[in-house]
Amino acid sequence: MRRPAITIVLFLSLGLLWGCFSPPSSNDKVKVTASIFPLADIAASVGGDWVEVQVLIPAGASPHVFEPTPEAFRQFAKTRLFVMVGAGLEFWAQELIAAVADETPAVVRAADGVQLIQMTAHQEEGSEPHLHDHGLGNPHVWLDPMVAISLAENIGQALMHLDPEHSQEYGEHLTTYQEQLRALDEHIRETAGQFRIKEYVAFHPAWSYFARRYGLVEVGVIQESPGREPTPKHLQSIIRTIQDHGIRAVFAEPQFNPSAASVLASEANVRVLILDPLGGPDLPGRDSYIGLMEYNLKMIREAME
Ligand SMILES: [Zn+2]
Known part of the structure; x- marks a missing residue:
């Protein structure tokens, strides 16, 4: 008569264990x-x-x-x-x-x-x-x-x-x-510490806190207000800034039309690199916050080391 009791106890404890380790359902x-x-x-x-x-x-x-x-x-x-x-x-x-x-x-x-x-x-x-x-x-x-x-x-x-x-x-x-x-x-700090060029031109003022943290300097912004296309006068002043600071690339962003950055880059004879402040679940390498920041560091490094 003991055996069924043991079986029941065993069954119950397995059930409890399963309850602990099974992933919670959506409702929980x-x-x-x-x-x-x-x-x-x-x-x-x-x-x-x-x-x-x-x-x-x-x-x-x-x-x-x-x-x-x-x-x-x-x-x-x-x-x-x-x-x-x-x-x-x-x-x-x-x-x-x-x-x-x-x-x-x-x-x-x-x-x-x-x-x-x-x-x-x-x-x-x-x-x-x-x-x-x-x-x-x-x-x-x-x-x-x-x-x-x-x-x-x-x-x-x-x-x-x-x-x-x-x-x-x-x-x-x-x-x-x-x-x-x-x-x-730590990785960003070490990498940015070795940059030869500290100044950069951003597409919109997304990188100001990053720059403040790691000792970089935003010397120009292409689109000073999101969605507002830059005037020819503003573009000319950025081109002068790029030449003054020996900047090698301007940063565009996937959420905005890159045409202003392309025009600027070809006139100033620098590259366009894509920085991404947002990432997303379907973007390989940018599908986590840490991955996204490593991606951006890689782009910034190409322009500034
Ligand atoms: Zn923004």
């Missing part, structure tokens, strides 16, 4: 929404199997001109944690949050605690008021890996609060991921 996961892909990847790295992360701004689109679609409102409805940049980038976010007023998600912002770089008066001139909220400063904080480290920390804390049952896992993921981010920072 914490729904996380991020505005842009790099933030989504950081959230997924901290959350692991216990979160389901979605991105609002589709790959290839620019966050500066985004308008929430009905699909975005639908996606947002069950969100428990919203990860955004802040600093005015998501000028449309309040509308989404207000639409789910009965179950407002927790919000984590990458720009919190960052000393924002103000856009210069010249950059503000004639720009569309809803693009790059200049009153709040340059929003491209996520391209500084040290900002990613504190963002990961804040996402980890938020997840531990929302889903205390898996606190230990979130803590472990966080430790591992922050180590990887510190290695990334």
Whole structure:
């Protein structure tokens, strides 16, 4: 009579074990929404199997001109944690949050605690008021890996609060991921420290925080306001800057029309290299935040070493 009892006990413990180790079903996961892909990847790295992360701004689109679609409102409805940049980038976010007023998600912002770089008066001139909220400063904080480290920390804390049952896992993921981010920072610091040329011309002012962190200098911006084509006069002044600083390449970006950069490059006789501030899940090598930053470092190095 003992044997069936043992079998039942064994069966039950196997069941419990299976319950512990099987991946959670979609219903158990914490729904996380991020505005842009790099933030989504950081959230997924901290959350692991216990979160389901979605991105609002589709790959290839620019966050500066985004308008929430009905699909975005639908996606947002069950969100428990919203990860955004802040600093005015998501000028449309309040509308989404207000639409789910009965179950407002927790919000984590990458720009919190960052000393924002103000856009210069010249950059503000004639720009569309809803693009790059200049009153709040340059929003491209996520391209500084040290900002990613504190963002990961804040996402980890938020997840531990929302889903205390898996606190230990979130803590472990966080430790591992922050180590990887510190290695990334070290790699960029060492590489940039050896650049012969420290000055660069960007397509739009996306690399200001990266430059501040690693001792580089943005001497020109082709498109000073997103979506606004540069005037011939502005292009001429950038060509002079390129010649003055011995710059060998200008940076274009996949989210914007590269024609201005191409015209500039052929007139100044320099190359066009593509920097990508956003990446995406379907772009090999740029399908994680760390991969994306390594890709950009490689491009910057080609122009500046
Ligand atoms: Zn931008």
